[in-house]
Amino acid sequence: MYTQALNTSDGEDRGVEDAAQAARFQARIDAEERIEPNDWMPAAYRKTLLRQISQHAHSEVVGMLPEGNWITRAPTLRRKVALLAKIQDECGHGLYLYSAAETLGSSREEMVDALLAGKAKYSSIFNYPTLTWADIGTIGWLVDGAAIMNQIPLCRCSYGPYARAMIRVCKEESFHQRQGYEIMLTLCRGSAEQKAMAQDALDRWWWPVLMMFGPPDQVSQHSDTSTKWKIKRFSNDELRQKFVDATVPQAQFLGLTVPDPGMKQDAEGHWRYSEIDWDEFKQVLAGNGPCNRDRMAARRKAHDDGAWVREAAAAYAEKRQARQHAQAAE
Numbered sequence: 001m002y003t004q005a006l007n008t009s010d011g012e013d014r015g016v017e018d019a020a021q022a023a024r025f026q027a028r029i030d031a032e033e034r035i036e037p038n039d040w041m042p043a044a045y046r047k048t049l050l051r052q053i054s055q056h057a058h059s060e061v062v063g064m065l066p067e068g069n070w071i072t073r074a075p076t077l078r079r080k081v082a083l084l085a086k087i088q089d090e091c092g093h094g095l096y097l098y099s100a101a102e103t104l105g106s107s108r109e110e111m112v113d114a115l116l117a118g119k120a121k122y123s124s125i126f127n128y129p130t131l132t133w134a135d136i137g138t139i140g141w142l143v144d145g146a147a148i149m150n151q152i153p154l155c156r157c158s159y160g161p162y163a164r165a166m167i168r169v170c171k172e173e174s175f176h177q178r179q180g181y182e183i184m185l186t187l188c189r190g191s192a193e194q195k196a197m198a199q200d201a202l203d204r205w206w207w208p209v210l211m212m213f214g215p216p217d218q219v220s221q222h223s224d225t226s227t228k229w230k231i232k233r234f235s236n237d238e239l240r241q242k243f244v245d246a247t248v249p250q251a252q253f254l255g256l257t258v259p260d261p262g263m264k265q266d267a268e269g270h271w272r273y274s275e276i277d278w279d280e281f282k283q284v285l286a287g288n289g290p291c292n293r294d295r296m297a298a299r300r301k302a303h304d305d306g307a308w309v310r311e312a313a314a315a316y317a318e319k320r321q322a323r324q325h326a327q328a329a330e
């Protein structure tokens with residue numbers, strides 16, 4: 001949507017980046033100024049933002065699949081309406097994020113092609129199955145809860161279009177989180193079977209949700225530069241700890257047990273969790289999670305099934321443009 005009017009990265013590719021320009025850029029970042037699409041930016045800043053924002057957009061779109069699995073099986077009409085609205089919101093988030101990424105000079109088609117070709121990542125969390133209705137509650141409570149923890153600081157990200165998109169996304173995510181927690185509360189106050197279902201969902205989702213925040217700080221390859229450029233305001237481990245500290249009391253209120261027998265509260269009140277199974281995370285990123293293949297197959301099918309819509313929209317846009325040219329020539 002913004003790409004036609006943009007400066008491209010050609011200039012950056014042609015020559016060595018001017019040290020003075022780079023210093024001015026960093027000074028703007030340090031002064032908390034927002035970087036806008038047509039401002040000069042280092043090629044690496046553009047690249048890392050494109051990587052992160054497009055991955056984020058893909059996550060929102062793929063994230064519709066595990067929940068979509070329950071639209072026809074939601075237990076009441078009220079729950080079905082709320083779930084549909086939530087999934088529609090996730091789609092909207094994907095669209096704002098693709099638009100924000102387009103301002104960096106890549107087209108939506110290129111980004112989607114990278115996803116479908118398996119070259120672009122999406123969040124590891126969406127490669128786990130939704131086996132019961134309690135999984136829908138748990139996704140809202142924990143996955144959206146983790147997303148809020150990660151995304152609130154992104155509202156202050158140095159890149160203007162991303163930061164602005166995040167404001168609305170975070171407002172909507174907070175509804176989603178409450179929706180999920182309310183499902184959990186209802187199940188936990190229901191029959192013993194319902195409570196067991198809620199506990200089972202927490203048992204399955206807890207560790208994958210902690211992995212959502214990314215690898216530990218000492219192996220996070222992008223953290224240093226992203227922090228310097230104020231894309232990241234907190235490290236992966238800092239956000240993970242904030243999330244755990246906020247979530248443990250919520251689990252206690254529900255009467256559920258966090259599936260980490262080694263977890264302890266330290267003198268400062270932080271809940272210290274046990275070692276995360278990073279091999280599982282690596283396997284999921286390598287395409288070997290429980291649902292990676294299903295998710296990609298579903299995305300490819302949706303893309304192929306939607307070809308006629310894209311063709312019709314392009315044909316309509318061409319016709320409209322031709323009509324406008326003809327009118328202008330009269």
Ligand code: BYC
Nearest residue numbers: 056059060063090122123124147212213214220221222223
């Ligand atoms: N899954 O150097 P690091 C949502 C990759 S949507 C997969 O720490 P960075 C929602 C990372 O990309 C949730 N890959 O990277 C939607 C990098 O690989 P590449 C999505 C992961 O960027 C629907 C490598 O590991 N949220 O909430 O500094 C319904 C090394 O990592 C993951 C966002 O995208 C992962 N979990 O930090 C409900 C938020 N973690 O790119 C909810 C925006 C790491 O070099 N993104 N990797 O091939 C971010 O904040 C950051 O990109 C991350 C990672 C914290 C995720």
